[in-house]
Amino acid sequence: MYRFLASPRWLGYAALTVAAATVMVLLGFWQLDRYHQRASINARITAGTSATPVPLTEVVPRPAGTPGTVGAAPGGHTEWLRVQVTGRFDASREILVRGRTVEGRVGFEVLTPLVLADGTAVLVDRGWVAPAEGGALAMPSVPAAPDGEQTVLGRLRPSESRGGPPKEVGGRLEVRRITPSAIAPAMPYAVYDAYVSTDQPAPGLTAVAPEKQNALQNAGYVLQWWLLAALTLYGFVYLARREARGPEPEDLLDEFHDTPA
Incomplete structure (x- = not known):
């Protein structure tokens, strides 16, 4: 049923899908690393208030x-x-x-x-x-x-x-x-x-307060990239299963109607 997956066309589809999903997963890991870096900075800023x-x-x-x-x-x-x-x-x-x-x-x-x-x-x-x-x-x-x-x-x-x-x-x-x-x-x-x-400026000067990093934004990007990777793989599986089942009945009916009398 799935012999068509060995055809050059489907092998190309598979390679493209895996490559795209791999890039998305790697981008997710990159954003995860950025999240940890920013979270670490925020932790130091918070700890510094009482350390x-x-x-x-x-x-x-x-x-x-x-x-x-x-x-x-x-x-x-x-x-x-x-x-x-x-x-x-x-x-x-x-x-x-x-x-x-x-x-x-x-x-x-x-x-x-x-x-x-x-x-x-x-x-x-x-x-x-x-x-x-x-x-x-x-x-x-x-x-x-x-x-x-x-x-x-x-x-x-x-x-x-x-x-x-x-x-x-x-x-x-x-x-x-x-x-x-x-x-x-x-x-x-x-x-x-x-x-x-x-953090103890003289009168007439204003302390320059530390700015916390937006680590949650990076966490959101992690989920976004990994979800896209999963959807890309799912899309390939869905198309392969549809190809294996053959044309749907409504597709056959449309083909019949389009056939000249």
Whole structure:
């Protein structure tokens, strides 16, 4: 009954069906991996609200190079961990990160190097500040970084991609993205290849809250791809069974009516 499946046409149908279903299953597994990655990030964000902060030096490799260089990047599992680090702010090399949005408003994030006792530095995002009255590109009034030794508590953030070196605008250094490897050459010390977003901003600054990932969207894509794979296989089986049964009675009747007298 199913000998027709060995014909070149049906073998081609079978190969195409299996290939399509395989691709859909693999896409489902890719979305499943994305789901686990995003769920892990969300778990770290949630845990960070109550977790005891760990020393920065325990989770990020210390930069051992010469001034103007960065150390090794931390592992991806460290993003959003709550860390603490002690040092002195270098306000003379403070950088404004332009085009940053908080609560629907575009302003600046204030990035200030914190120099550790060993002479290395980590960039600290001290918080967000609204632009001046002149608009989003106008220079804001930034609260001064505190003097003396400071212990900073905050979330560990990885380097952002495609960042450029700081440029002087209106007497202040500015960047578009926080990329320590691009910023380090403008600094007189070796810099950690990550930055700390403080959760205790000074008055006049707004904390940059962590944004949770939409992991449920990826879970939905997993179900979508696997359901499509199942429907593709079912469609082949349905067509094969229909071919094996032969034409339906109504098909024969239509053929009879179409036959010329």
